[in-house]
Amino acid sequence: MAILSYLSFRNIQNENYLIQKNFDENRVSLQKELEDALEKEQSKIFQETKTASLFLYELPKSLLEYGNAASFKDVNGIEAIFLYNNGTLVYPDISSKLLAHTDQFSNSKPSPAESALYLAEQDDSHTQEVLFSREMLARNPLLSPNEQAQNILGLVRLAYRNKDYSEALRLLRILETRPKLQGYLHSDLTRSINLLHFDILVKMKKHQEAEDYCLSVLNQFLQEKTIEDIPSTRFFFETAFTQILSFENLKQEKREAFWNLRGNFNRQLSYTEILMHNQELFQNTLHSESSTKTGILFKSDGNVDLIRMSYPMLSGNQVVIAKIDGAAYRNRLVDKLKDVAQRWKNVPFSITDANDSVLLGSIPDSASIISQTTFSTAQSWQLSLYEKDVGEIRKESRHRMFLMYGLLFFSLITVIFGSFFMLRFFIQEHKLLAMKANFLSSVSHELKTPLTSIKMFAEMMARGRVMKVEKVQEYSGLINKEASRLENLIGAILNYTRMEHGTGAFKWEKLDFSVCAKKVFEAVEDIGVEKGLAFKTHFEPNVYVMGDYTALYSLAQNLIENAIKYTNAPGDIEIKVYNEDDRAVFSVIDTGVGIPSSEQKNIFNDFYRVGDEMTRSTKGSGLGLAIVKRVAETHKATISLVSKPGKGSNFTVRFRKVD
Numbered sequence: 001m002a003i004l005s006y007l008s009f010r011n012i013q014n015e016n017y018l019i020q021k022n023f024d025e026n027r028v029s030l031q032k033e034l035e036d037a038l039e040k041e042q043s044k045i046f047q048e049t050k051t052a053s054l055f056l057y058e059l060p061k062s063l064l065e066y067g068n069a070a071s072f073k074d075v076n077g078i079e080a081i082f083l084y085n086n087g088t089l090v091y092p093d094i095s096s097k098l099l100a101h102t103d104q105f106s107n108s109k110p111s112p113a114e115s116a117l118y119l120a121e122q123d124d125s126h127t128q129e130v131l132f133s134r135e136m137l138a139r140n141p142l143l144s145p146n147e148q149a150q151n152i153l154g155l156v157r158l159a160y161r162n163k164d165y166s167e168a169l170r171l172l173r174i175l176e177t178r179p180k181l182q183g184y185l186h187s188d189l190t191r192s193i194n195l196l197h198f199d200i201l202v203k204m205k206k207h208q209e210a211e212d213y214c215l216s217v218l219n220q221f222l223q224e225k226t227i228e229d230i231p232s233t234r235f236f237f238e239t240a241f242t243q244i245l246s247f248e249n250l251k252q253e254k255r256e257a258f259w260n261l262r263g264n265f266n267r268q269l270s271y272t273e274i275l276m277h278n279q280e281l282f283q284n285t286l287h288s289e290s291s292t293k294t295g296i297l298f299k300s301d302g303n304v305d306l307i308r309m310s311y312p313m314l315s316g317n318q319v320v321i322a323k324i325d326g327a328a329y330r331n332r333l334v335d336k337l338k339d340v341a342q343r344w345k346n347v348p349f350s351i352t353d354a355n356d357s358v359l360l361g362s363i364p365d366s367a368s369i370i371s372q373t374t375f376s377t378a379q380s381w382q383l384s385l386y387e388k389d390v391g392e393i394r395k396e397s398r399h400r401m402f403l404m405y406g407l408l409f410f411s412l413i414t415v416i417f418g419s420f421f422m423l424r425f426f427i428q429e430h431k432l433l434a435m436k437a438n439f440l441s442s443v444s445h446e447l448k449t450p451l452t453s454i455k456m457f458a459e460m461m462a463r464g465r466v467m468k469v470e471k472v473q474e475y476s477g478l479i480n481k482e483a484s485r486l487e488n489l490i491g492a493i494l495n496y497t498r499m500e501h502g503t504g505a506f507k508w509e510k511l512d513f514s515v516c517a518k519k520v521f522e523a524v525e526d527i528g529v530e531k532g533l534a535f536k537t538h539f540e541p542n543v544y545v546m547g548d549y550t551a552l553y554s555l556a557q558n559l560i561e562n563a564i565k566y567t568n569a570p571g572d573i574e575i576k577v578y579n580e581d582d583r584a585v586f587s588v589i590d591t592g593v594g595i596p597s598s599e600q601k602n603i604f605n606d607f608y609r610v611g612d613e614m615t616r617s618t619k620g621s622g623l624g625l626a627i628v629k630r631v632a633e634t635h636k637a638t639i640s641l642v643s644k645p646g647k648g649s650n651f652t653v654r655f656r657k658v659d
């Protein structure tokens with residue numbers, strides 16, 4: 001016991017050391033794998049961005065063609081991609097209008113008359129008066145272009161309100177086709193006019209005209225030198241595209257074209273807005289040199305993170321600037337790191353971002369930091385590795401020991417059980433061998449005894465010693481009896497070997513078991529009667545079974561002969577064959593010596609004989625019941641045995657009945 005405890009203690013010490021060493025190695029591997037995973041995923045994002053930007057470069061130059069272009073390639077983690085060629089923005093191309101941006105429109109105030117009319121317009125009861133005044137004003141040649149424009153707009157509003165759409169359209173066309181008048185309208189007002197125009201066309205169900213109108217406004221927008229107001233432009237096109245896409249009779253190709261157009265145009269507008277709000281950062285980034293070998297540079301102003309990539313492999317001097325989508329970029333990288341960390345569960349670590357919030361892992365309460373490294377990423381994430389808790393190391397080593405002992409115990413149990421089963425197998429084999437040997441010796445003895453008698457009587461007669469006729473008759477009778485005993489014995493052995501070789505030699509036929517059993521009974525009846533036994537029989541006719549006649553004959557013979565052999569006079573033997581439901585039943589009941597219950601399962605084994613006095617004094621091979629069992633099995637029949645020592649036995653075999 002003491003030795004065992006000492007060994008356990010030594011083992012635990014050893015395990016502690018091994019776990020600590022293992023842990024140190026794990027820590028190094030974890031750090032390396034995290035770094036690799038991060039770098040790999042980042043390069044993947046760069047690669048995807050490059051591919052997407054190449055695609056941008058190949059986009060059609062005119063926006064109207066965008067309707068035919070394949071959809072844009074999105075990159076998970078990147079919000080917007082900008083493409084420059086020799087310092088000039090190539091995509092989004094509408095952004096170039098930004099550079100030409102000037103505020104050339106003066107905000108001309110409405111005249112007092114216009115203001116009064118506008119106010120009166122809000123009141124429904126004065127519609128007629130307002131209309132009259134506006135029509136009067138429209139004829140006034142002295143009205144300034146600005147006032148004219150405002151007045152026509154008022155007339156449009158009135159016509160729209162009265163649902164006089166064709167009049168409203170006529171007036172709108174006047175406003176739109178005279179650049180002189182239009183110039184006095186604010187850009188957002190221009191978009192409102194566009195929207196009104198489009199809306200009236202839709203209301204009049206002139207869908208084709210509405211589509212054409214939307215496209216002509218788009219064309220006009222592209223030809224303008226500057227972008228005046230992104231929100232109102234976006235609002236007009238978003239509303240128009242959505243309306244067009246909801247037209248029921250829109251053809252499939254057109255629907256796809258408008259769908260693409262909307263996507264591409266919206267993207268252009270959003271990217272342009274990004275550019276507009278961060279012009280300085282973009283200019284800085286564009287003109288910074290990418291110092292790293294990969295040609296990648298990160299730039300950030302605290303809010304916006306940009307990646308700059310230059311393309312030496314393309315013609316010209318291409319530069320791609322991508323705006324990082326903070327949350328998506330971070331999630332994409334953290335997901336990859338999570339996969340790695342999963343494999344190193346027992347190493348305590350944490351990854352924190354620039355704001356010290358934990359992205360992955362956790363900061364333990366007490367353990368001290370072993371090392372801290374900053375990943376070489378734009379995010380300046382930090383990896384901290386911590387000392388493993390001593391308690392935890394002990395726990396793990398105990399766990400390992402437990403596993404080891406468990407394994408040992410299991411192996412021991414396996415060995416013990418294995419040996420037990422092997423031993424049992426050997427004992428059984430040994431018993432079988434002994435039985436066979438016993439069988440051989442008893443068989444040779446059985447064969448020899450009648451042979452000796454036959455030889456003796458035959459010799460006596462051959463030498464002429466027996467002269468009297470009665471004696472000659474007696475001896476030849478004895479020779480005959482012994483010869484038939486010999487014949488029976490050989491028959492049993494042959495029968496048994498026949499069973500051993502399976503049912504191949506069987507001849508299956510439908511037969512009446514009563515006839516078969518009766519034949520057996522008639523053959524052995526004399527022996528029983530001679531011994532002083534009384535027989536009672538019942539052979540019901542037509543008890544049909546499927547089987548092999550010879551096999552069934554030896555089954556019946558063995559059971560009846562056993563009953564005679566193991567019953568002392570005076571005794572009774574009852575033999576019955578009858579139908580019972582779907583079974584054909586054969587019973588042999590005797591009032592003989594009986595079989596102890598402990599022996600009942602053995603007697604059907606090959607060569608088995610009960611070791612009592614009665615059996616010893618009775619001739620037999622131990623094969624009879626083995627043959628019975630085999631015949632029953634091959635005929636799918638069941639055997640039941642009820643027996644009590646000193647009272648007698650009842651062997652009953654139940655076959656499947658056939659009609």
Ligand code: ADP
Nearest residue numbers: 562563566603609610615620621622623624625
């Ligand atoms: P054996 O040639 O010895 O009769 P069996 O296989 O026919 O061989 O029987 C096995 C043993 O079962 C016998 O040795 C005997 O002890 C016992 N036995 C069989 N039938 C009876 C019975 N009717 N009454 C008592 N014992 C029986």
